Amino acid sequence: MRAEDGLVPADSARVEFSTEFHARLERFVARARSRASREDGRRGAARGQGVELEGHRPYRAGEDLRDLDWELLARLGQPWVRVRRAEQGERLAVVLDTSASMGVGAPSKLQLAAEVALALSCASLANGGRSLLLAHGEGGRVENFSLRSANARAASIAWMEKRMARGAGRLGDLLSDPGLRRAHRVVVLGDLMDAEPAEVLTLAGWGRRVEVVQILAERELAPQVTGGVEWVDPEVGASLQLAVGERALREYGHALDTRLERWRTACRGRGQVHRLARSDAAFEDVAGALEP
């Protein structure tokens, strides 16, 4: 469809979370919590309980009984759970690219990015961490949401549902947010086709880990077109009419690989994580590959 203003609307500009997604999110968070507990247990057995232990707090119904400090229970008659370093201090920041090009794909790249962002932040919250979500909002200004408690989960979902793929917001504006400087872990979600690796990797270091998730739509990763096509950039409306053949597809694939390889190489060189995801991938796979 051709928009009246000459721009081609992206496939889906909105973020929508279905009932099924909520159920999947709950399962994902539960698995993340369970895995964290097991890993903590293994680390505790290997290194001794005292290494990771930062303190105690009262037990909340439903918590993993393996975290229960049985000694304190016997001594005080009150259930207390151990508080580990990660629970106490992990500060996760998720940078979400919401430029118009993120609306490309079915489901859109933004949809997957939003699902991954929620999954990571909810998993972090379940493990005692806190999250800062960053994205462009109305008028291109930077908006954030701080997820510090389980009570704020619903609000974080609502905040995420207000994200729309529109405009041409600069990633640099998000990356310069001071909230990122306090984060231990920064996850950047976007197609990043108009960003430079160095721009993102400046965040790395000083105990801060950067994980880059480059999300591309199927038609961007492996276009299935032949013949005439008019490619349109939904961010600026620029277009290019091409007669696409097999050779053109090969050349395109090569050029795209070159760009992606630059990101991979740059991140690897700085000891950071780079992932490539297709927009129709399951968020569990993408977020699971990042989850520490």
Added chain:
Amino acid sequence: MIEFDSPLALATLVVPFVVALALLAARRPPLASTGTLEVWREVSAEAAVQPRRRGAPPLSAWALIAGLCAASLALAGPRLPSARNAPWRVVVDRSPSMYERDGGGTRLDRALATLREQVPTSLEYVAASADFATAAFSEFPEEWRRAPAGDWREPDWSALDDVGVLWLTDTASRAPERASLIAVGRDSASSVRPQLRRFVLDPVLDPTPLGRAVLAWAEARGYERATDARPVALSVLLATSGAERPMRCEGGAWTLSGSARRLEVPLDAPSEALLSTEDGALVLARPGRWDVGLLPGCRLEGDDLAFALDVAGKLDRAAVGYEDSTPLSAPTIALGSPAPPSRPQRSYAALLATLSALLAGLSLALRERGA
């Protein structure tokens, strides 16, 4: 200017228009949004792929569209306008009587108004006199509405009696045989109809001075007294209603006295008082009929012959053609055939239909060849 037998068929021109739009839309490549436009630009710049030219529809499509246009035009039936609407040639009588003002405006004005009402097609105007005619004008020259200088007489109608010619006059000395006629004037129709030389006289009036004068006039003019119901030129009838009153009417050498009925002037036809007193008409003439108020028993004193001649003069002027003649204010219209077409009527529908078929075939052939 081209005219069409079925102008509504031109609406079918929307079909090729829609087809053209559809073809143009079909030629436009599908749109696809992408976040990797820069990558495609890079590929395009390396000449791995040629930027696609937004081509016009192929020749076969143009041929098809042209064929559809030709078919639509053929349906509408185009033709040259002269093939059907040959103008009437209006011959205008500019003799002095045409400028008489006896019915609101001149007779020419009224005749022109009648002409435009009756013949709303294209016309050309010629003014004619007895021995000359002007050039033709496509518009009526407004200066003709004013009486001309010089000696203008009634045209020689016999030389102008042809199909497609229309006489515009107030009276014509002869009835047209092939030409058409619009005549507006006092005597408009009198001379163009066969004269009915028959009359009716109320027998009651026979012994009266008026009756005797009518009988003398009829005998002198060769009028036959009607004894049957066939049309007559004049009926002289005694009024049967109206209050009786004494009267006395004086002519130059005669005096008529006695009693008479009061006559009512008819509203639906022109009438004229032939004999009258200060108290009203004694004889009222209208087309084809005299109403007589003079009652039997009235006496004529003085010169009998003078009275008879006076009556005969009035009969001469008024009786001729009163039978079924038109009222003074009404025109006489006798429209014949318009002028024959100047050239045979020619339709281009067949030509366009053939062209349409040829273009359709060309379109198919080009399509087969991939053009």
